[in-house]
Amino acid sequence: MNKISENQQTAGNLSAxxxxxxxxxxxRLVQEVVIPYQYEALYDRVPEAEPSHAMANFEIAAGRKxxxxxxxxxxxxxxxxxxxxVGYSLHxxxxxxxxxxxxAVIDLVAAAQQPDGYLNTYFTIKEPGKRWTNLQDCxxxxxxxxFIEAAVAYYEATGKDKLLNTMRRMADHIDSIFGPEEGKLKGYDGHQEIELALVKLYRLTGEEKYLKLSSFFIDQRGQxxxxxxxxxxxxxxxxxxxxxxxNSMDPSYNQAxxxxxxxxxxxxxxxxxxYMYTAMAxxxxxxxxxxxxxxxxRLWDNMTGKQMYITGxxxxxxxxxxFTFDYxxxxxxxxxxxxxxxGLIFFARRxxxxxxxxxYADVMERxxxxxxxGSMxxxxKHYFYVNPLEVWPQACTCNPDKHHVKSERQGWFGCACCPPNVARLLTSMNQYIYTVHGDTLYTNLYIGSEVNTTLGGTAVAVSQQSNYPWEGTVTLQVNPGEAAEFGIALRIPSWSSSAEIRVGGETLSLDESVQQGYCVIRRVWNAGxxxxxxxxxxxxxxYAHPELRADAGKTAIQRGPLVYCLEAADNGTPLNSIALHESAPFTEHFEDSLLGGAVVVKGQGSRIEQAGWSGGLYSRAKAPVEAATITAIPYYLWGNRGSGEMKVWIPESKA
Amino acid sequence: MNKISENQQTAGNLSAxxxxxxxxxxxRLVQEVVIPYQYEALYDRVPEAEPSHAMANFEIAAGRKxxxxxxxxxxxxxxxxxxxxVGYSLHxxxxxxxxxxxxAVIDLVAAAQQPDGYLNTYFTIKEPGKRWTNLQDCxxxxxxxxFIEAAVAYYEATGKDKLLNTMRRMADHIDSIFGPEEGKLKGYDGHQEIELALVKLYRLTGEEKYLKLSSFFIDQRGQxxxxxxxxxxxxxxxxxxxxxxxNSMDPSYNQAxxxxxxxxxxxxxxxxxxYMYTAMAxxxxxxxxxxxxxxxxRLWDNMTGKQMYITGxxxxxxxxxxFTFDYxxxxxxxxxxxxxxxGLIFFARRxxxxxxxxxYADVMERxxxxxxxGSMxxxxKHYFYVNPLEVWPQACTCNPDKHHVKSERQGWFGCACCPPNVARLLTSMNQYIYTVHGDTLYTNLYIGSEVNTTLGGTAVAVSQQSNYPWEGTVTLQVNPGEAAEFGIALRIPSWSSSAEIRVGGETLSLDESVQQGYCVIRRVWNAGxxxxxxxxxxxxxxYAHPELRADAGKTAIQRGPLVYCLEAADNGTPLNSIALHESAPFTEHFEDSLLGGAVVVKGQGSRIEQAGWSGGLYSRAKAPVEAATITAIPYYLWGNRGSGEMKVWIPESKA
Structure with missing residues (x-):
């Protein structure tokens, strides 16, 4: 295992x-509720959730049932x-x-592995002769x-290599099936994922063949x-x-x-x-x-510059x-x-x-x-799979074009990809806060944390403190093992209209020190x-780009990284009756009682006075408009007070 | 045939x-282009249209092929x-x-009739043993x-009864299969239509059994x-x-x-x-x-009061x-x-x-x-099946949620229900202009026409002249066979803010004479x-009802019965950049060169100046707004100048 340790050291040059x-x-919610709940769900023991049957499939494939x-x-x-x-959580x-x-789960997974290293319960149980015949769908x-990602995480947390060895055998088996050599399949999976996983396996083990196999899948795609x-x-x-x-198949669905x-x-x-872009990066x-x-x-620019909602x-x-098309x-x-x-966060991180x-960090934060x-x-215990920016609950149930949109979070889904993805992201959040380039530590996210790394040969500990996202003051204490010169870089978020940085009581000129969105502070640092x-x-x-037709004439409210929304619970219905005055100032206050506490934003606007409508469905007479105070809450909290209308983009009007 | 003539007289108490x-x-377009074109299409001789195979099916069923x-x-x-x-056109x-x-077509249709009276090429050719086993779908x-509707129309135009007799045999056969009597099927069709057709057959022939069969289908539905x-x-x-x-079936799809x-x-x-509501009425x-x-x-009120677009x-x-749900x-x-x-026009007429x-006439006109x-x-030769109120052509091709919406009219469709439906409506338009109640002639539509009827025992001819919908002056000349008292009623359209009526140079007081939307003029009329x-x-x-969320904060332009729209051809793109000043006056002019001539409406508004946008996809800085002249054309003319953006509902702004 020495080889592994060395490589791990090389790859992971910081620990946060x-x-x-x-x-x-x-x-803590993930650790105390989500992981135990998901464990029960995998064993079909959550009465209100659709049965997963995931563990049962392994028991059958392993011959135990x-x-x-x-x-x-x-x-x-x-x-x-x-x-x-679980690996991240144990870490x-x-x-x-x-x-x-x-x-015990790992023992079961390993027991389901076939003698040649193959591991997949569907093809083991249901279509044993059909391995690798439908990569597009299966x-x-x-x-x-x-499983490779799980194996790496579990090994890094616990040092236990049973799952890692299982998945190395599976990776070696895959390597014997796919590749540029004569007689091997020139294919790739319909759903990218193995590519980024093999990079993780390579980083951990140092085995070049995993890197080559990942490159093969990426290079082969779309040929x-x-x-x-x-x-x-x-x-x-x-x-x-x-x-x-x-009748037809469209390889662009699979980016092929x-x-x-x-x-x-x-x-x-x-x-x-x-997932593919992540592996490419x-x-x-x-x-x-x-x-x-x-x-x-190019793909980043197109996706985040023309095809991304304001919520990320x-x-x-x-x-x-x-995706559909630009704007x-x-x-x-x-x-x-x-x-x-x-996946966008994975890509941004890479x-x-x-x-x-x-x-990249701006989008990651968004x-x-x-x-x-907002999905959790x-x-x-309840999740959104689809994360709308405007919801009319009755339309979700009564208009089939919106059946996929829900106005309240659902229990564990039949297709339960999202909840465990949220769990693995939140438990590994420490991996997203910092990056190191050369002898500079880049602070990407403002999350209270402690990081240890080596900058220009000096061991450095940095501790970050803040009450973000509610307050904008962030303090970093830099503690090198000994006084040394290196860089500490702080992201200046794209949402901030200004920023002030003081080092040892001295205010920096941002004009001089900001490079590609980071204020890079290079100096000799002393402990403390x-x-x-x-x-x-x-x-x-x-405001949204004028080509973004859905948001024309509308504004969104943002405070720090948080996008805000209106909910019927605060503003009545229909929400579309409301317009925000274009120059009205906002007031803000922290409301302890709101879903764990949050800053609520209020502004002045107008509302169509429905009682004043005198027509039928259509009329020459316009309904009168009354002044209204508009209340916005952070988007991530929507849908936690029962089913009701919600919207992010609000029409603007002159006062 | 005496029986038929008598009933025809009773039912059709006016001829227009x-x-x-x-x-x-x-x-004329229908007569000179549409009917001949559709004839060719039915015989699969229109190269640019999908083959219909409709006539070929009859040839096969008739044993000729x-x-x-x-x-x-x-x-x-x-x-x-x-x-x-064709029947209406020949009339x-x-x-x-x-x-x-x-x-010749009728000969072929009659030849495809089975010895027991049954007539349907699908079940004759493809599933001979499966008649009446899938009423839901088939x-x-x-x-x-x-075919019954065709038979009635063709008989009334030509006096030829071959198709009528064929369809009476089919109706009699249906009557032997369906009904309340023991041993008969207690069913009804998944797609209503026979119900209203049987009423027409009853009106023409006076045969009670057709009325009873229609009532049976209506009464049985949903039991x-x-x-x-x-x-x-x-x-x-x-x-x-x-x-x-x-997995499931929902009888509300079929109103059952x-x-x-x-x-x-x-x-x-x-x-x-x-179609069902028509038969019910x-x-x-x-x-x-x-x-x-x-x-x-109740159904009328719900449909037209809560579920109808401004275009009808x-x-x-x-x-x-x-339908989905209210608003x-x-x-x-x-x-x-x-x-x-x-079908809504059929229902309104009834x-x-x-x-x-x-x-009812207001909606019919709308x-x-x-x-x-606008569909033609x-x-x-080209038709819309779907008639949108807002179109972004790229979304129609690149966003699958809008694939059903087209930005340009298509040739004869694979499912070609709409073009022949337009043809039969336009050629029978004379049936929609007037109705008679008691001794009063009601004028529902302002369409130049001549009508002969009997009012209070007196034969009356009325001729209507106007340049509607471009001009609002309508003249009716009343010519009774002899001076007599009866009523002439004129609809005061719901879109009109006022109206003036003069009889023999004398202005009427509308306050006194308007009943349920009609100005009823009762007097002794003399020829001329x-x-x-x-x-x-x-x-x-x-403006739209405040609950109609899609149109909140927006206005539509209407002139007489015509709803207007904006097109990119006149206003550039994106159309969503445009707002109309809420109090800007409109100017109007008749433009000869526009698609056969039409009144164009212009108003003042604003447009987001896209060149002034300095952000990426989202920005704190709002794009500047410039003054803009907004040009609107009648909705029915949209999409005739190539593929481009179109919208009916326009955001309103303060100047």
Missing amino acids: AVRDDFWGRYI TGEFHGFVFQDSDVAKWLEA LKRDPGLEARAD HELYCAGH EPNFLRQEWEARGRVTHWSGTQT HLPVREQSEAVGHAVRAV DLAALTKDSALRDACV GIGSTHQGEA DLPNDTVYAETCASI MLELEPDAR ALYNNVL AQDG DTIELKLPMEAHRV | AVRDDFWGRYI TGEFHGFVFQDSDVAKWLEA LKRDPGLEARAD HELYCAGH EPNFLRQEWEARGRVTHWSGTQT HLPVREQSEAVGHAVRAV DLAALTKDSALRDACV GIGSTHQGEA DLPNDTVYAETCASI MLELEPDAR ALYNNVL AQDG DTIELKLPMEAHRV
Whole structure:
């Protein structure tokens, strides 16, 4: 295991721990509620949730039980994501009871592995002769990828290598099936995931073959003749989902329409896309492949510059859970899947490793504090899969075009990808706060934390304190092992109109020191040196690009990283009766009683006086308008007070 | 045939002919282009249109040709609707060539009739043993209904009874299969149509059994145990459309969720709904059934008061081509099928026979001049099936949630219900202008025309002249056979802010003489007496009910019966950059060069200056706004100048 330890050291050049009231509460929620609840759900012991059957599938595949496979073809991945979250959680805090449960699950997973290393309960139980015949639909490599991620996380937390060895055998088996060599399959998975997982496995083990296999999958994707199309023809154009023939297939759904280095626009299934971009950025960093890096930047720019909701949501349609086209961001028929925003955060994190540019961290922060945080109920047991920016509850039930949108968070889903994805992200949040480039520590997120790293050969501990996102003052205390010169960089968020930074009581000139969105402070640091960042944490209006038709004439309210929304609970219905005066000042106050405490924003506007409407459905006479105080709460808290209307974008009017 | 003539006389107590520049042009288009074009399409001889195979099916069923059935299960109805339109057209103007072609088609249809009277090419060719086993999906009675309507129209135009006799045999056969008697099926068609057709057959022939059969179908619908559900269970829950099992069935799609007299809300497939309501209103008038009449009024009020677009479109979702719920009228994911508005006109016409209330005629006019007229291209060869109120062409191609919306009219469709429905409506327009109640002639539509009727025992001819919808002056010349007292009623449209009526140079007081939306003029009339109606034909703003969330803060422009819209061709893109000043006056001018000539409306507003946008996708800085002249054209002309953005509802702003 020496090899592993060395590589781990090289790859992980910093170690951070979250010490933060705001996020600490969510992380504890994951540890105390979500992980135990999900464990029960995997064993079908949550009465109000749809049965998962995920563990039962492993018991059957391991020969410990008889029965049929049930659930989606990718049901295994729920177990993997749970194990990965457990790994991160144990890394934060050892818990013998949880570890024992996880070890038992790992024993079961390992027992389901086939003699040749293959591991997948669907094909083991249900279609033993059909391995690798429907990569487009069947998620074999995807499930393997999630178990590899779990294995790496669990090893790093506990030092236990049973799952790691299991997944190395599976990875070696995959390597024997896929590759450029004669006789091997020239394919890749319909749902990207294995690619980024193999990079993690490479980083941990130092085994070049895993890096090469990941590169093979990425490089092969979208080459002609198109593998997915050939495979579809070979199986008689039958789709796994209905078991029937399909008339057409569109490889852009799987981002396999073009070689990845030729792609410039985010297309197809959004989660697949961002998982792929994540691996591309990983590989670009590791292999110094500038064509791959350029493709990552182009795809980033298109996705976040033309196809991203203000909440950090991506995916404009539920049909294919997919991107549509530039500036098409409908607020009510939206998809904005939780998993897609989590994947966007993965991608942003990799881009930050590729190059220190605050725009990646800006998007990471946006997705984290809004789309992702909003997906989980305050009880940790209910989730949004779809994260709309405008909801009329009756339309969700009575208009089939909006059936996919829910006005209240649901229990564990039949397709339960989102809840365990939230769990693994929150428990690994410590990995997203900082990056190191050269001898500079970059602070990407303002989350109370302690980080240890080595900068220019000196061991450095930094502790960050703040009451973010409610207050804009952030303090970093820098503690080098000995006085030394290195850089500490602080992100100046794109939402802030100004910022003030003081080091040892001295105010810095931001004009001189801001590079690519970071204020880089290079000096000789002594133990106890303090940096104080003051960000103007005040509610302000945000406008959308004029091409973004859905938001024309409207404004959103943002305060710090938090996007705000209106809810019927505070503003009555219909919310569309309300307009915000374009120059009305906002008032703000922290409301302890609101869902764990939050800053509430109020402003002046107008409301159509419904009682004054004299017509039928249409009328020449306009309804009178009355003055109204408009109350906005953070978007991430919406839908926690029963089912009601909600909207983010508010029409603006002259007073 | 004496019996027939007597009844025809009783039923048709007026005979009208259109003599109108505006509508004359459309009727000629139908006669000169649409009917010949559709004839070619039915024979699969239109190269740019999808093959219909409708005539080929009849040739196969008649044993004149071998081959398979192709097309939808209701493909026969296209032939019927064409024949019906031909009937109306021949009634307007005999045309020996067309009549010969129609006679040959009728010969073929009659030849496809089975010895027992059954007539349906699908079941004759493809599933001979399966008659009447899937009423939910298979449209057998629906197709029969359309042929009955065609038979009545063709007989009334030509006196030729071959198709009439064929369809009487089919109706008698249906009567032997369905009914309350022991051993007969207690069912009804999934797609209503036979009900209203049987009323027409009864009115023409005086045969009570057809009226009773129509009543049976109406009365039986929605009774428990539910016939459609039992049938679905009996055939193993298999649906005709995919040939596979379905998990559930919802009889509200077919308006069979409740007995019709208990229904109060328009639900399900919109065309089916209005065809049923039409028959209900027919039966309520004929049988004096007040419970049926009350249900008609409730359904009318719900549909037109809470679920109708300003264009007279109905159906808010393409999923099931259906109604959704009150005030849910999205402009861009809309359905508003052409056929549904045509059915709404049928229903309105029957309500006007039931009781003279101008609100029925108001809706009839709205649907006719906007949704229906707009569905046909100026060449008569291209049609909208879906009639949106807001279009972003790229969204129609790139966002699957809007694939059903087209930005340009298409050729003859695979499911070609709409074009022949437009043809049969336009050629029978003379039937919609007037109704008679007691000794009063009610003028429902302002269309140049001549009408002959008998009022209080006196033969009366009335000629109407106007340049409607461009000008608001309408002149009626009343010519009784001899001086006599009777009533002439003129609709005061709900869109008009005022009206002036002069009879023989004397101005009437509308306050005294308007009843249920009609100015009823009762006096002794002499030959040559003239009524002059002046309606204020000026562009004005219309607002939507505050609960109609999609239109909140917006206004529509209307001028007379015409709803207006903005197009990119006149206003640039994105149209959502535009707001109309709330108090800006409109200017109007008739533009000869615009698509056959139309009044164009201009107003002052503002436009977001896109070049002044300095942000990325989102920004704190608002784009500047510039003054803009906004140009609106009649909605019915949209999409005739290439593919471009269009919208009806325009945000209003303070100047």
